[in-house]
Amino acid sequence: MTFKDFDLNPKILKAVAEQNYTTPTPIQQATIPIVLDGMDVMGCAQTGTGKTAAFALPILDRIYSQNEGSKKSKKIKSLVISPTRELAIQIEENFKQYSTYTQLKTSSVYGGVSIEQQIESLVKGVDVLIATPGRLLDLHKRDIINLDFVQILVLDEADMMLDLGFIDDIKKITRLCPQEKQTLFFSATMPPKIERLANELLSEPEKISVSKGTSAAKTISQELYRVAKPKKIELCLHLLRNNLAGNMIIFRRTKFGVDKLEETLLKNNFKVDTIHGDKTQTARTKALNKFKNNDVNILIATDVAARGIDIPDLDIVINFDIPNIPESYVHRIGRTGRAGKQGRALSFCAADEKIYINQIQQLLGKIIPIEENHPYPLDPNAKPEVHKKKGSKYKKGRKSVGSKAKKKRWY
Numbered sequence: 520m521t522f523k524d525f526d527l528n529p530k531i532l533k534a535v536a537e538q539n540y541t542t543p544t545p546i547q548q549a550t551i552p553i554v555l556d557g558m559d560v561m562g563c564a565q566t567g568t569g570k571t572a573a574f575a576l577p578i579l580d581r582i583y584s585q586n587e588g589s590k591k592s593k594k595i596k597s598l599v600i601s602p603t604r605e606l607a608i609q610i611e612e613n614f615k616q617y618s619t620y621t622q623l624k625t626s627s628v629y630g631g632v633s634i635e636q637q638i639e640s641l642v643k644g645v646d647v648l649i650a651t652p653g654r655l656l657d658l659h660k661r662d663i664i665n666l667d668f669v670q671i672l673v674l675d676e677a678d679m680m681l682d683l684g685f686i687d688d689i690k691k692i693t694r695l696c697p698q699e700k701q702t703l704f705f706s707a708t709m710p711p712k713i714e715r716l717a718n719e720l721l722s723e724p725e726k727i728s729v730s731k732g733t734s735a736a737k738t739i740s741q742e743l744y745r746v747a748k749p750k751k752i753e754l755c756l757h758l759l760r761n762n763l764a765g766n767m768i769i770f771r772r773t774k775f776g777v778d779k780l781e782e783t784l785l786k787n788n789f790k791v792d793t794i795h796g797d798k799t800q801t802a803r804t805k806a807l808n809k810f811k812n813n814d815v816n817i818l819i820a821t822d823v824a825a826r827g828i829d830i831p832d833l834d835i836v837i838n839f840d841i842p843n844i845p846e847s848y849v850h851r852i853g854r855t856g857r858a859g860k861q862g863r864a865l866s867f868c869a870a871d872e873k874i875y876i877n878q879i880q881q882l883l884g885k886i887i888p889i890e891e892n893h894p895y896p897l898d899p900n901a902k903p904e905v906h907k908k909k910g911s912k913y914k915k916g917r918k919s920v921g922s923k924a925k926k927k928r929w930y
């Protein structure tokens with residue numbers, strides 16, 4: 520199958536060809552015809568599957584086909600809601616690439632930067648608006664944005680919107696758009712609360728799932744390094760010096776952890792930058808651009824800041840800390856192994872993180888192979904070196920592991 524098999528406008532196909540996409544990805548094969556047909560979609564897909572083009576291409580086609588005769592009618596016809604600014608910027612870039620030959624205008628609005636420039640751009644008129652919820656509602660309150668003409672609403676990364684507490688904003692935005700509209704709802708995972716939200720917002724949706732919401736891409740090789748917490752930094756330096764080549768993101772749980780690791784890696788002459796919530800939008804965009812332009816090959820990030828970011832050439836993901844929410848693991852490693860490329864995901868697991876690994880493996884439905892061949896192996900029976908307080912998380916975790924036999928094992 521090729522993109523020509525879809526009933527897409529030649530101007531859009533030309534832009535797609537310039538991206539060197541030859542074969543539509545599974546989510547694109549499933550989604551594009553449905554969106555062109557005007558139906559609601561409930562899509563379970565991770566980033567990295569080609570999801571953005573799956574909705575952007577048919578949206579542009581639909582808007583363009585109505586608009587060809589009236590190029591000056593710059594009203595918001597499609598609204599895409601994104602949980603983070605980085606993802607909003609990335610979606611905007613994609614829409615701009617795909618609409619190069621159409622004269623359709625795309626713009627994005629998000630918090631953390633001056634509102635004035637965004638107002639200026641909106642006043643000139645846009646066809647497709649990508650927005651984070653807070654800034655959108657702010658601009659709507661100021662009467663800068665009119666959502667009365669929205670025909671296609673996209674809610675991207677719905678599970679993250681929920682995690683970030685945007686649920687009320689989402690419902691409000693949906694109500695501000697006309698009742699008669701097409702809604703496309705995408706989420707990397709589909710737990711019951713997401714399904715309930717989707718059922719509330721969608722009308723007889725077509726359900727699309729390219730891979731099970733919880734399964735990691737097959738092109739990612741996963742490795743587990745058991746290591747004492749204080750030795751993680753040495754393990755990281757050892758691997759960077761000896762085993763790892765290419766572009767990578769190192770995930771840490773906290774902003775403090777990100778800054779601390781950056782300091783150590785800089786001292787050791789690695790080319791590093793960071794992305795976390797305490798950095799200004801300008802600083803985050805600058806870091807991302809440096810990474811994309813290969814000025815640095817290591818990006819250290821927290822989950823929220825990195826979610827949804829598209830870095831096509833990412834070779835490696837390192838989980839310096841194991842995420843305590845199993846779905847975050849899937850999101851993190853989904854940064855690599857994209858669009859069929861081979862990727863590597865390394866996880867550093869200290870004794871007190873075993874419980875999280877257990878939960879992740881349950882979610883994945885598979886065991887992550889252990890890499891024993893490194894200078895800082897941990898005794899498999901090691902006791903956790905933290906959580907010394909009474910009634911600690913670890914105690915709870917141990918209880919849930921179950922039988923004695925299981926307690927001795929890692930999984």
Ligand code: AMP
Pocket residue numbers: 539540541542543544547565566567568569570571572829830831857858
């Ligand atoms: P996304 O899941 O939308 O973040 O896309 C992940 C990456 O795949 C992006 O870098 C896209 O440019 C790329 N991509 C999207 N569709 C295709 C395709 N059909 N063939 C090759 N790469 C693609």
